[in-house]
Amino acid sequence: MNPTARALEATFGNAIGRASELRDGWTSVTVRADRLRDVMAWLRDTPEQRYNYLVDITAVEYRDRERPLEVVYLLRSLERKSNLRVKVELDPRGELAVDSVTPLWAGADWLEREVFDMFGIVFAGHPDLRRILMWETYSEGYPLRKDFPLRGRFSRAEQVRQALNVNPEANYSLEELSIAESYDELPADMRERLRRGERGKVAGSE
Amino acid sequence: MTKRTVELELATPGVDAQGQPARLPLVADEPVLGGEHLLINLGPQHPATHGVLRLVVELDGETVVRVIPHVGYLHSGFEKLGEYRHYNQIIPLTDRTDYLSPMANNVGFALAAERLMGIEITPRCTVLRVIACEMSRIISHMVWLGTTAIDLGAFTPFLWAFQERERIYNLQEMWTGARLTTSLTRVGGLMADIPDGFVDALRHFTQTFPNTLYEIDRVLTRNAIWAGRTQGIGVLTAEEAINYSLSGPMLRASGVPWDMRKDQPYLGYETYDFEVPVGEHGDVYDRFLVRLEECHQANKILIQALDRLPDGPINVSDPRVILPPKSRAMSDMEAMIFHFKQVMEGVKAPVGEAYVGVENPKGELGNYLVSDGTAKPVRWRIRPPAFINLASISKMSEGHLLSDLIAINASVDIVMGEVDR
């Protein structure tokens, strides 16, 4: 068992749930969602811990509806060659929101976007949370949820129709449109559309 | 010039629990530079993006101010498919994520499944898997070398590199029957043992392959154009590389001496004598040197592996996991029942989870498997090295020229099948 688990329990008390040793030799601890930011900062910055490398962020939804949906963080300390798995449990039927760890590890940026895209978990504080693997106006749902069927919710013809009517250039990100100098050069209808908040719907593309 | 901030109310694509779009205000600062910036679109169909990658580039003249990559144009739903397949049925899917080094992906997944099920593979299987991984390293780096050289204007190394790939493809075809989609491993062993003549053919390859590497080295390494286009380009310091979760040659070129084969070994890599090249400057040139040297080291490992290849079975002798030989399955009742259960129901993994990270040519490939006791995993997560490495491209390209962006994009060594899965 990784000694970090004991140190975490000593420092954060009841925000840390059960620690267990897994089949692959990693130690896993559960953290309460509201203390996640503090725990992660402590893990990264404390001199004895120094988990400076984020291996992966993912989410797991179980087939058993009673089990919580877990957001899993795989951390590693390169200098101590030590691995740790941190899990946050969410209610699959409730609101899925968790703090973003992008301020701590820059690699979390795209990983959290992917978890948002596939599961619908919103990461508070993420600089640019939008879909990354599906197109931004994808309306079928969140693919990796267990109630999402393998072949999708719509019929094949409807999926083709929706896919063909996505204008690839209409979906610019917040960052791209923040080029404020070119904002004045955008066509008037696009500016209007942006003000109204209708992203992804270009007139004539429907 | 006065700084002007514009308040834009934009709808984010995020939705809250009621399914309504969540709105966040955005305050954007005007860039304090004279002249207009150009927003151009590179891709998703473009010869130099190494697949279907879309880069939106903000240019100030020829200088890149910002790059925003858009991925997902090859998203194939692998992880969702994995929840509907038995563990052995997932192996052919793993060929198609990183299709430049299929055997290495097969091995990575099989290791994760075996760790989950608590299976120890045989010594011969271990050495054969090392051979498969190093062959994959060579072919992946050969594609990288060929396509990067083409992007920077050198066409001939592409043909030399692909000729070496053809020789490895012959070996792969000799072993598994397929050039590219090998599906080499099974949980607990391999799909087949190496045929007669394989060891001699591979030994011959290891003797002649260094000549091609020396040719490529002679053409590129001290070439003024090559050095001019790659030195000092796309620099990432060691701290930035660690913070961006880079892995593989990208991480090592920035000076971080981390290699899964040395630091968290698997398949007996601690018993092989090889070196891990580590760069210094973290630029495109260092990544090139690191990958070129890795090919030499892979060759060295192949020679050692061939020398120590032990005899014995390639599969575990557990009949619940490995299909019995066909002759016995057709004649012996017990073997027939084992065969039936494995094919119809699949091998059931115990409840639990396992993550195994291996050193793929592109970086650390991780397979995270969660099981609830059934034959199909609850969650199959691929930790994609190319996806995570690609996220750093916006940091690396700021301030460089547009043609440097092509070189930087090439140096990340992406394969869109793995980026998008």
Next chain:
Amino acid sequence: MASTISLDAFLLDGVIDVKHVLETKEIAGSPNYHLTSWKRLVDWAVNQSRANSLWPMPFGTACCAIEFMATAASRYDIARFGMERQAFSPRQADVLICAGRLPFKLAPVIRRIYDQMPQPKWVISMGACASSGGIFDNYAMVQGIDTIVPVDVYVPGCPPRPEGLLYGILLLHKKIKGESLFDAMRRRDEQPLDEHGLRLPPAEIDEVSEPFGNSVHQFRSA
């Protein structure tokens, strides 16, 4: 005969020789389409030049793109068959080779690239995923690019061997040599059918995308 022997010496199997062209009455797609001999000669000349210098637009997405690159490399050289220059701009391409799987996110892109190609244009669907969706019968994958663009030659395989792709290219050559400039029905169907941009009726798309075979296990999760 003497005059054709020297000509035959340069001709390979499968290439129509001039004498045969002038004697045959039926060439174009419709079996009852008759041509006068000068039109046949024009067709022969045009088709020869079109078929023997097809410039491919490699719309390579996944694993098949690697086999396409291997076909273009020195061992299986497609430059021998006229595909010397890979046209990465669709405006300068003749044949769109869709090599690899096509997710829904990429569908408008291939449609736009196909629309940007000038006539005459052909499409080769390389691999199982481009032809039918392949092993990816899920929410993200187009079940065959023929639901989006008209396809001339399907090359099966996962991925097809370079020899397989070359056979497909030679089949396309044969198809091109059977075409006629004077055929009014040629290339009639490349306009989308309805205002949504679909070129097949929705019922047909659904029927073509149905799962193959009767295995229910592949859609059962546990």
